[in-house]
Amino acid sequence: MLLLACPLVGYSFVQAVSLYSESSAAALQSPVLARSLSPLDGILVPTFGAFYVAVTLLFPFVAIRVLSQEKESGALRLLVQLPYRPSTLIAAKFCAVLAAWLMVSIPALSSLVVWAVLGGHLAAPETLNLLFGHLLYGLLAGSIALFAAVISDNSATAGITALAVTIGSWVLDFTLMGRPGLSAWLAQLSLTQTLRPFEQGLLSSGLVFGIAAVVGGLAALTIVWLPPGTPVRVKMIRSGIWVLVIVAGPGAATQIKASVDLSEDRRNSFSSADERLLATLQRPLVIRVNLATEDPRYVDLRRNVLGKLERAMPDVSVVLASERSKVTNPSDAYGQIEYVYGDRTDVSRSTSPREILPLLYALAGTQPPAPSVGEDYPGYPLVVSADAALLWFFGGLPLLIALAWRQIRQLPPDKGYLVHQGVKP
Structure with missing residues (x-):
């Protein structure tokens, strides 16, 4: 072998x-x-x-x-x-x-x-x-x-x-x-x-x-x-x-x-400042996703937002819309992601954390953290044979x-x- x-x-x-x-x-x-x-x-x-x-x-x-x-x-x-x-x-x-x-x-x-x-x-x-x-x-x-x-x-x-x-x-x-x-x-x-x-x-x-x-x-x-x-x-x-x-x-x-x-580029996490602030949000967060699991937008949402939120916040629940609801409401509702934090609710179609994190901070009634300095991944290009x-x-x-x-x-x-x-x- x-x-x-x-x-x-x-x-x-x-x-x-x-x-x-x-x-x-x-x-x-x-x-x-x-x-x-x-x-x-x-x-x-x-x-x-x-x-x-x-x-x-x-x-x-x-x-x-x-x-x-x-x-x-x-x-x-x-x-x-x-x-x-x-x-x-x-x-x-x-x-x-x-x-x-x-x-x-x-x-x-x-x-x-x-x-x-x-x-x-x-x-x-x-x-x-x-x-x-x-x-x-x-x-x-x-x-x-x-x-x-x-x-x-x-x-x-x-x-x-x-x-x-x-x-x-x-x-x-x-x-x-x-x-x-x-x-x-x-x-x-x-x-x-x-x-x-x-x-x-x-x-x-x-x-x-x-x-x-x-x-x-x-x-x-x-x-x-x-x-x-x-x-x-x-x-x-x-x-x-x-x-x-x-x-x-x-x-x-x-x-x-x-x-x-453990990734050096922190691909599975938000910035350190966002992680610290999200960890302080103790109320339950319910995310209702009206997307099919095979939809590329859901794949991006899972990779860029949902997985990171589940690791950063203490109580996160993700609910996928049923197949029947997609058929009965195929036009307007499909593609919407609803965020429920406590008694506040907001809806977005974005799969980017740059838009979703400010939305969550607004629902929680807190100010976004200052941008982290020095956390950008430099990359390691190397031309060699x-x-x-x-x-x-x-x-x-x-x-x-x-x-x-x-x-x-x-x-x-x-x-x-x-x-x-x-x-x-």
């Missing part, structure tokens, strides 16, 4: 640097354009996007091998008879999966080093947040693969089962994303949704809790289904509570609103991996282990 990930990640990194340099050449002449150049969007997300593809398609096979080889050879029946609990065995297997993820992330991590050597900028908070998101995704894919290995008779069946879940997430994204009602709820079950907040520099405690609940539930199910001698009926009865945890955990996580904006890095990703790094593999294969057996087994070294 490492050998396959090297060219995949390397080519994506070089292409990202090339596109970033082309944008930087124009931005060097315009400070306004320079502010839109973020290494998070231009370099990190595309590069780690290739790593995400590798983890989705290849990493389940690595994780499956942790258990399936012992199951197929019959060694699992001996393992479960050793003097430790099945939970200890599964915990050790999860540590092995975590170590495997750290190893296969070497090409992606080396791209960060290459970018820094080229003179590129890296903001530690947003970079570490993105790495943390991919770690959670790797553990999620690994836990799915381990459970598939336990319930399947062989590696091939386990691989098909795991890929049906991971690749099925792409199907959910393509077919259901942006649709209202049940389709919107099903689209949120996609595994790819777990990475999007991290790619925007947002650390959501609810999302982390939801992923932890699913990973923990799958680990518990793996423990339940591990002993080969337990009847299937007993395993299914014991699995009930953990299936409930996996189903209810993400739903309960959506009620946790706490999140931290990364073509030489292809030598590292297509030659140097794969060669080091092959040499390390060859060295590990040639290591002599541990003498202490051989003496303990009664074998002469």
